[in-house]
Amino acid sequence: MRILIIGGGAAGGTAAQFARKTDRKADITMIDAEPYGQYSRCGLPYALRGDTTPEKLVEFGPEWFEKNGIEALYGLRVRNVDFSNKVVETEGKGQIEYDRLIIATGARPWKPPIEGMENEGVFFLRTLDDLNAVREWVGGRKKVIVVGAGLIGLESAESFVRLGMDVTVVEFLSYPLPTMIDEDMGREVKKILDRNGIKGYYSHEVIEMRGNPVRSTLIRNRENDSEIELEADIVVVSTGNSPNTEIFEGIEKGRKGHIRVNSRSETSYKDVFAAGDCTEYPDFVTGKHVPMGMGTMAVRQGMAAGTNAAGGSLEVRPFIGTRTTELFGVEIAGAGPTAHILKENNIDFVAGRFRGKDLPDYMDGRDISVRVLASREGRILGAQIMGRDASWRISMFAEAIMRGDTVQNLSMLETPYAPPIAPTVDPTSIACTMVSMRLRRRK
Amino acid sequence: MRILIIGGGAAGGTAAQFARKTDRKADITMIDAEPYGQYSRCGLPYALRGDTTPEKLVEFGPEWFEKNGIEALYGLRVRNVDFSNKVVETEGKGQIEYDRLIIATGARPWKPPIEGMENEGVFFLRTLDDLNAVREWVGGRKKVIVVGAGLIGLESAESFVRLGMDVTVVEFLSYPLPTMIDEDMGREVKKILDRNGIKGYYSHEVIEMRGNPVRSTLIRNRENDSEIELEADIVVVSTGNSPNTEIFEGIEKGRKGHIRVNSRSETSYKDVFAAGDCTEYPDFVTGKHVPMGMGTMAVRQGMAAGTNAAGGSLEVRPFIGTRTTELFGVEIAGAGPTAHILKENNIDFVAGRFRGKDLPDYMDGRDISVRVLASREGRILGAQIMGRDASWRISMFAEAIMRGDTVQNLSMLETPYAPPIAPTVDPTSIACTMVSMRLRRRK
Structure with a gap:
């Protein structure tokens, strides 16, 4: 049995480990475009601020895979795959045949199509190379603009504050963490950022990077079209990702190019699995396929794909x-x-929010x-x-959602x-009671 | 509608509140043997160490009940109840008639039947009066023995350490927190206590309090019968509770005298409800009635009884x-x-324990x-x-247990x-995987 894995990140590396655990004798090869081994992308903002180091982010180095009898080919790219003949064509190392293929090529930062994106001082924060480049550039510089107030954007913004820099965040939508929380919660996140000296431009879009090396960023207010030029000697762009799936032809993909997988991490091709940020998978509540993009799922899909x-x-x-x-x-x-997602999917719902204290x-x-x-049924x-x-309060809700439990x-x-630790009747219980009372009144 | 509540603690006070919420016009009377209002017993060890004050522990004072149209009779005791004629006989204030009765008389400390228990310097920590007496006695004294390594015992022991005292804990069973955790976990709790300078005598029983005021405590090793005399100028006894239910004749009670209630907090008498530490209620897993003894349930049963x-x-x-x-x-x-409880109930089970780190x-x-x-089925x-x-990690398990979910x-x-916050694959997930693998091997 020859198992070939394309990609050595959280999904690919985990797949290799679980393939090895499942079959001690299988012939396992892993191809990775980067040279470092399996490292934590989620840890990059924390290495930036010094809570950990780039070296420590490498969770399983090349030697780990070698020791476990996994042939890991680093710094190698794949040109294309012939799914009918089960052959992968690499860039420079010829062809590799497989019996089972696991695609875990991940994603790359989406690059806004604006002028100046290639200028010096404009960065992404997706790879260890990115991290090292940012760290090197930061030295002595003071003014940073973070484009995109998502998870990685804001975690990076906090890191820059901790490094003593002036931080401005520009977000296309009207509040921070828009894919993670609703607007009323977002308003509270804004307050946290304000309190900690982060300037925020919401409902603003980036128009141009000016100067090479970058000197300023031109942004436009999406509500009134007014433009502002913000000074910056470093810009970090964190506006989402695109899946690395262009080379896989014929395989079933979603609207944005993510490879569709089922709960066994199987794709539309027999003997071809996929895992991690390059895939999409059905959402439990909406039933719709959604792009994966979290370490949590990358690891779990990797476990399933490998096994x-x-x-x-x-x-x-x-x-x-x-x-x-x-x-x-x-x-x-x-x-x-x-x-927002529930409305988009025409799912009727009632929401309630409780603000209280976390202790008696x-x-x-x-x-x-x-x-x-x-x-409507609760x-x-x-x-x-x-x-x-x-x-960990959310973990209780995660299990409740999964088990179809009610408010x-x-x-x-x-x-x-x-x-x-917590009051006798927790804010989580009170929030559920509020929603349940609202439902009763609606009937 | 006349609703009468006997007891003004967490269960009784909550019952009064929820009765008022449910029926704005009902005639609600609450009788409490203590004078303070509804206060938190669980907070007593925290007031002892100064994390809060005795005054703050009063969550709803007499004036709160008055303002909400609840007649609260403080410092009043009940002699007996005539369930057939729906009349309560008080000690000194004559008879009170009711349409619906809620019993929330709680429990009192169980007193080991040994010599010297009445001596000066020997305390319980169940009421605000107890707390004030202990605080007054402590002044300048140095050596404390805590009898009973349960929740309140150990929380008090930590408080005495924080007050700079020499603390010794004596526990009848072989490890600390024996009703809360299993022995392998208990061994780790022992280490925490050791590390923080608390001397522990496990599998030891208290034989005698010597001296009046107390000067020492005689304890016996239950394994080899050897006796040791431990010096002490204060002893706090925390060896469990007995329900205050003797005066309620004819009502269905359990083996230890707790009043049996169902999920609506109803007793065996029509129109008579009970809530809190004076009750017993079926355990979800074993199906057996168990004495309640936690604020969590007191409040929830009070909510149900009142409503x-x-x-x-x-x-x-x-x-x-x-x-x-x-x-x-x-x-x-x-x-x-x-x-221990599963074995006692002949319920077959498999256990697994994982020790790891809480972060990547x-x-x-x-x-x-x-x-x-x-x-066996997982x-x-x-x-x-x-x-x-x-x-809060446990809250996920609580919901999983309730919903019949598997490892x-x-x-x-x-x-x-x-x-x-946590690693991609949490120690809770790994512990579940371990048990699941063990189950597979057993098949």
Whole structure:
């Protein structure tokens, strides 16, 4: 059995590991365009700020794969795949035959089609090479613009603040983290960014990078078309990704080019699996295929692809999009679709939001916000939380969504209670009760 | 409609609130033997160490009940109840008639039947009066013995350490927190206590309090019968509770005197409800009635009792015993029965425990232990976690237990992942995978 894996990131590397675990004798080869081994892309903003180092981000180096009998070919690119004859054509190392193929080529930053994108001082933050280039350029410079207020954008923005720089964020949509949370929660995130000295331009689009090396960025207000020129000696662009799937012809892909996979990480071709950021997979709540783009799913799909390619059996669960980040000490987490996505899919829902304290009144609690979205019958569709332990509070909602539980039930679940941990009736329970009362009134 | 509530603690006070919410016009009377209003017993150890104050522990004072049109009679005791004629006989204020009665009399500390228990310097920590007496006695004294290594015992022990005292804990069973966690987890709790200077005598029983005021405590090793005399100028006894239910004759009670209630908090008498520490209620996993003894359930049962007594409809969910504490900065949490309880109920199970880090390798993670118990089919019966965010990690298990989910499913759930929050594959997922593999091998 010859298993060939294209891509050595979280999905590909995990696939190689699980293929090896499943079949001790299989002939496993992994091709990676980068030279470093399997490293954490999500860790890049944290290495930027010095919470960890670029070296530590490498979770499994080339020697790990070698030791486990996996032939890892680094710095090698694939030109194309002949799916009928089961042959991969590389750029420079000839052809490689396979019995089972795993595609884990990931994604690359989407590049806004504007002038000046190639100028010096304009960066992405997707690879270790990007990280090193940014770190080198930063030295002594002061003014940074981050384009895109998504997860990686804002985590990077915080890193630049910690490096003592003046940070401005420009976001196309009207609030930060727009794919992660709804607008009312977004307003609270804005306040956190404001409080920590990050200037924000929302509903603004970038028009041009000026100067080479970059000296300023021209942005346009999408509401009134006014233009502003912002000074910058470094610009980091973080406006989403495009899947690396152009070379795979004939395989079933979605609207934006992501390879469609099922719960076994199988593609439309027999014996061809795919995993990670290059794929799309059905969302549990909407039923619609959505592009993957989270380490969480990359690893789980990699586990399934590797196991199944090697003759074992492992299924990924339906996608619910559990997601989290921490900005200036505040956790922001979610699971299930946002209101925007539910509307786009014509799914009727009721939402409620509770703002309270994370501890009993007699302890020194902090603010926490809980937003819950439920169907007309009370089935929990999504939740978003900001505050202490938001991430693991969300894990309870993730399990509830997956099991089809209702706001009525969850409002009465025994949540963990102790004075330094949480109140007897937690804000999560109260938010569920609010939605459940709203549903009763609607009937 | 005349609703009478006996007891003004978490269960009784909550019942009064929810009765008022449900019926704005009902005639509601609450009788409380103590004078303070509704206060948090769980907060007592935290007021002892100064994280909060005795005054702040009063969550709803007498004036709150008055303002909400609830007649609250403080410092009043009940002599007996004539359930057939619906009359309560008080000690000193004559008879009070009711249409609906809610019993929320709570519990009192169980007093070991040994010599010297009445001596000066021997305390319980169950009421505000107890707290004030302990605080007054402590002044200048140095050596404290805590009898009973349960939740309140250990939280108090930590408080005494923080007050700069020499602390010794004596526990009848072989490890700390024996009703909360299994022995392998208990060994790790021992290490935390050791590290923080608490001397522990496990499998030891207290024989005698010597001196009046107390000067020492005689304890016996239950394994080899040897006796040791430990010096002490204060002893706090925390060896469990007895329900205050003796005066309620004819009502259905359990083996230890707790009043049996159903999910509507109804007792065996029509129009009589009960809630909180004086009740017992079926455990979800074993099906057996178990004494309640947690604020979590007291509040939820109070909500149901108050709502249903006033003509509304609210059900408590089956009991799963979500529980948590924090000792010297480490969270310890559980849900579902311990191994001991499962064995006692002849429920076949497989357990697995995983020790790992709470963050990705490249971040500065801390130790976390996760223990999972599952049925032969993989259904999750219980979980215990020690480490960062243990409490809210447990909430995911609480929901999984309630929804009959399996280790196979939970091992693949998308858990929250971000570098400063948790690894891509969380220790909770790995523990589930371990149990699931063990089950496969057993087949």
